[in-house]
Amino acid sequence: MSHLLDAYKRYKSLLLQLEAALNELDELTHNQKFFETQRILFHEYKNCYMKCFGLPMQLEGLENNLKQLNSKLEGKNIELSEREKLLASRHELNEKIDSLKKEIAYYEKKKPEITGQIPWRLELAQLTTKYLREQGANPEQLHAFTRRYHAYSQLKKELDQALQDLNKAFDDAASNEREEAIAWRITNVTPLSKKLIEIEKKPQYADGFILSLCDKYTKTCMQHASYLNKPGLTEKVQQGKIPLHQLEDLVAIRKQKQEHYRALLPDYVAVEIFDSIHIKGKRTLGVLKTNTEDKIKAINAFLDTPFQTANEEQDKKKLKQLFAYINVSFDSAKITEIYQKAKEKQRSAEVDQIFSKINEL
Structure with missing residues (x-):
């Protein structure tokens, strides 16, 4: 042949x-x-x-x-x-x-x-x-x-x-x-x-509308998959295995968690974390929950504890490491800015305590 x-x-x-x-x-x-x-x-x-x-x-x-x-x-x-x-x-x-x-x-x-x-x-x-x-x-x-x-x-x-x-x-x-x-x-x-040429003359194939709609559907699904950033999810979406409504549910859960985590942090910290950043700790082996909230509590406790001037550089390194535990990375300038704001909050808290004691006399 x-x-x-x-x-x-x-x-x-x-x-x-x-x-x-x-x-x-x-x-x-x-x-x-x-x-x-x-x-x-x-x-x-x-x-x-x-x-x-x-x-x-x-x-x-x-x-x-x-x-x-x-x-x-x-x-x-x-x-x-x-x-x-x-x-x-x-x-x-x-x-x-x-x-x-x-x-x-x-x-x-x-x-x-x-x-x-x-x-x-x-x-x-x-x-x-x-x-x-x-x-x-x-x-x-x-x-x-x-x-x-x-x-x-x-x-x-x-x-x-x-x-x-x-x-x-x-x-x-x-x-x-x-x-x-x-x-x-x-x-x-x-x-x-x-025969196929005649079939493809139908409006759903000839006028570009269906192509535009299906492309938007797929593009939206891929955007959700990109936001969720889970291993293997993008490939499954590309293969059409996960419908839009399921992805929306996953995105809603993720956003709700992210809002919760940001609410636990001080305002001057939360405002510095981009929406695209997923705050997350590590998942304990065999346990469905992560240690994210515990790590956030550790950050808050550290920021509330009065800093010692002599330990400033060491404290900044410690702060950077604490943020890394929840998947948040700040450069040195931003760490310094957060450190100074925490210091101001600490001073303000000390003043409030002094006035509170005076009022109790």
Whole structure:
């Protein structure tokens, strides 16, 4: 069997896989109403932002034309007939400018309204389970659809590569091999290829909406996985094994814990720890809990204990080490700043104690 015919058979095999993938997608009809509504909003959003970008440029061009017309009308040696033509052109241009300004105002007003209806389209926004449910979607079924859609997209990439290999094999093949392969293609590949082309003309594959939605879903899941930073989690998310709502639950638990840990620390310390930093101690072998709270208590006790000037450098090193126990790293300048603030708090506490004793007399 020729190398070219092998390439055609490989291509047909991928086409059959693609057909199966499309059939699987068509079976997932649970969110069709959601898809239809979101597709309309998607294109309204896209059109609105294109208008807000393009119309001001058109307006600028018309206003420049108006300036040129006005400059011509200021000329002294213009014949009456020419002046009348220029005035008529200016009137027409002013009407276009007024109409364009109204259109710009309409889309500028509409932009925040449509954005509020489809917030996931914003570059920095995330897709949320809450939004999906509010819009009538089934998050579990959407996860299944997204997983299958990405499998379909991967097959499309493999087909593109297979087609490149096929074209190269065709160029390298002898004439008799080409004739044999072409005859096989006409019977085995061409009808299937035409069938798939027609299927892919459906709106869900042709207009870019589903691709955008599925990409946002996956991107949001990956952002959650990155935040959680657990071993093996990213790989599982990439494989579509963990749905969005489960990741959101894990993120909520993590954030709640982080807020709790920050609340245990003095304000002047907590404010210096970035949101991206996960405060965490070590997990004791065989025990589900970590020693994080104990380590935070040790930090607080150290900061509350009056510092001795002679031990300043040693205390700073100790403080840096205590923070390291909860996965927080500060440079020397920041450690010095925290040390000085703790010292001020200690002095203030000493003064309060003195006044308290005086009041007791």
